[in-house]
Amino acid sequence: MLEEFSAVFHTYWTQFLFVLPRLLVAAVLLAVVWLASSRLRSFLTARLAAHSADPLLTNFLTQVGRWLLVLGGLLLALQIIGFSGVVGGLLGGLGLSAFLVGFAFKDIAENFLAGVILAFNRPFNVNDSIQVKDHMGRVMELNLRTTRIKTYDGKDIYVPNSVLLKESVTNFTRDGFIRQDFLVGIDYEADVPTVIEAISGQLRQEAEVLQTLPHEPFIIVHELATSTVNLKVFFWTESEEYRRGVLELRSRVMNRVKTVLMAADNVSLPADIVEMQFPKNLPELRVRVIDQAPASTPAA
Structure with a gap:
């Protein structure tokens, strides 16, 4: 039994020594391909960036080019080792393999194809x-x-x-411009044109609020509510930086409008009126006031 084990071991060792040079060559090839794929990514990024102003498309194409090179190096390494039958089978059964892999990794394949579409035509x-x-x-x-x-x-x-x-x-930013709006509720006794002019003056003081056609600001009577006349203020701004250029600007404009209206003598910002109705058969409610003031300290 020991002799059989020794013979088997000697056979495998001989085969390993025979394949060892190929394994070394394949390992060196894979290392070179991996380094070359990194260089290829940098090269493609530089060349594509020079001819395209679209960084998303450039990044996507460089990733695809890199992984195609790695896949080609892997197939060549298998060929060098002696797995030509495996490589031929992979290439020959590409149609069936693609079907099986696509079925097994449906989500991955779907997201990859979606990425290809988004790289060339996206919102x-x-x-x-x-x-x-x-x-x-x-x-x-x-x-x-x-x-x-x-x-x-x-x-x-x-x-x-x-x-x-x-x-x-x-x-929110593709067009380069975005419109914002907010409501202002004033009392019914206020002069609406005067209030609109006061709000327009505050809008003109903000440099980031656009004032030219077709992006000029405007104000309308939006609703006659229970206790207020609701005005709706519309204004445009550039949307390159959404958070700072839009959200913070809207906050500043609203604060300006609140300040100027609260300082006006003939304008108030009333709260909503709440009407309470009690059923006719409700018992009469009586309120008893108890004086809980502390008793005076007796004189000594």
């Missing part, structure tokens, strides 16, 4: 502020399977590409 660019479902933030990068979005509270959300392709995506 956003890098640094655009978008909202998809309940997620809102700035687009940072497009990967093979996901798109990374940085929320305004510092979170990184990786949204599957298929979701971006299927769901409605709201882009």
Whole structure:
């Protein structure tokens, strides 16, 4: 039995020594391919960036080029080791393999194909502020399977590409301009044209509020509510930086309007009127006031 084990071991050792040079060559080839793929990514990034102003498309194509080179190096390494039959079988059964892999990894394949479509035809660019479902933030990068979005509270959300392709995506910055609005409730005795002019004056004092056509601000009587006349203020601003250029500007404008209206003599900002009705058969309510003032200290 020992002789048989020794013979088997000697046979495998001989085969290993025969294959060892091929293994070394294949390992060196894979190392070279891996380094070359990193260099290729940098090269493609530089060349594509020079001919394209689209960083998302550039990043996506460089990733695809890199992984294609790695896959080609892996197949060549298998060929060098002597697994030519395996390589031929992989290439020959590509159709069946693609079907089986596509069925087994349906979500991955779906997200990859969605990424290809988004790379060439998509509703956003890098640094655009978008909202998809309940997620809102700035687009940072497009990967093979996901798109990374940085929320305004510092979170990184990786949204599957298929979701971006299927769901409605709201882009707040693609046009470069965005309109904001808010309500102001004034009392019925106030002179509406005077109030509108006062609010317009505050809008003109904000340099970031656009004043030219077709983005000039305007104010309308929106609603005659129970206790107030509700005015709706509309104004436009540039949306390159959504958080600072839109949200903070809206806050400043609202604070300006509140300050000037509260300082006016003939304008008030009344609260909602609440009417209370009691049933006729409700027993009479009586309020008893109890004096709980502390008793005076007796003189000594």
